[in-house]
Amino acid sequence: MYNRRKTLTRIGALAAVGLGAAALALGTTGANAEEAAPEGGFDAQIIGGQPAEEGQFPWIVALADAGDPSFNYCGGQLIAEDVVLTAAHCTEGTAAADVVIRHGGTDITQTDVYEVAEIVVADGFDGSTMVNDWSLIRLAEPITGAETLPLADADTKDWGTLTVAGWGTTESGSTSQDLLYVDVPYVTDGECDGAYGAEFDDATMLCAGDLANGGVDSCQGDSGGPLVSADGVLVGIVSWGYGCAEAGNPGVYANVGLLHDDITAALAAL
Template sequence: MEALVNTLVRRSLTALLTLAALTTVSAPAQAINYGVDDDGAHPYVVLVAMFDADDEYIGRCSGSLLAADVVLTAAHCTDGAEYARIFLEENLEGVAFATSDLYDATGEPHAMPGWTGALTTPDTHDLGIYTLDTELVVERYATVAPLRTLDELATKRGTRDTYFTTVGYGLQQRKPYLVNQPKRMYAVSDLINLRSNLVDGVGLQTTNNPGDGRGGNCSGDSGGPILWQDSDVIVAVNSFGLNNTCKGNDFAYRVDTEAAQAFILPFLA
């Protein structure tokens, strides 16, 4: 837990220093707020435990299997990582990621070209890939949305009915008290914006815990998928929030742009 907290603090400070000039404070997003147990609904979503060159555990994120040996995550989930251990188990409560041998594969990190190690909006380039040393066979894999899938929503009226499913491992809440149960959960979020100054055609802004059966992301969900409604189609990867309380809005990096697909698709070739 101490390692996770230290990692969150480090990333939050990085985001704060980077975005202060834009008058917006953001921090990497990490867990499912107001979510429900996954119960096998998204078998391709994995926990990514990161380790540095000294084999020290430096934090955890979420990711999606696009193929048996390819995990899609966020670029900031590769920062400082020499490798990652990938866990398929849905409920990992009580597992010490720093020492556990229950992981299913080891992955090599790759960050999207243009990633600077800072969440510089709007084009953060916050996409990452882990290529695995062992093929992981699951019931089904996630798919990447076709090119420019979300563009129509940018100008479409009546987007209140547009929703997404977010999936990940991580904190269930930070306030009024910390709830840290590392297990796969999901929640439904609504579309807010595709064209604000924080996303501007390359990102996706969605709601976080607005009530009425909706939820959002918190610490540990970084890199997890933003799925088109109830499908297995990823339209974006969970990236950051506006504060460290897991409240307000969520921001993800789209995978349906030319630059994103130029990075992702060669790993699937």
């Protein structure tokens, strides 16, 4: 399982494995530096998509390294003026002081930077299986007047066409400056189980992508970002998958409808 294929390694982690300045400047991951990328793999952005318009995703955010806020490595979404929902594998082991939130536009270089006060990783998150892959980030100060994204409150079995967005990596190996999005078909639990077998947990996950043809997907750097329904609710959180946009290997997302009660309980406890 390439369960990090949608996440950039943070600069601190890059330094820990001894990569040089050139690799850091390119945003190269430890996986890229130490081994060949899997087929379909690491050097891609939101695949098959297009640039978002200003205001199209007003609640979307990026997680960035506090030591270098120009380095964004995951996505997320505002579910309250002072709370971001993202993937647990983006925040596990990360101190609040080590991450900042970027919000306020489609050009990542023009977004505002917000400090983080607290990180809460989901109970039962397992980085080896990606079960319960969600976490909450409480901001030090609310973004007053910011739009927030409502959560799906049920596991609808046929979502139809969904939309995923993010600032994932580009072919040059660095994150995309512009916010990108792409529409992806919902993939049934049965079809996803056929693709991933026991690695797919239908109690906490769902899948989306063009199962037959590939070509549309989230990818590295998009982890934690939104999978949104046509009626504007958060259905999934970008989590993992094999490669990116490969036929037969859809993207796997934390299933917000199934996790709704746990997320809202954690939100109330902040």
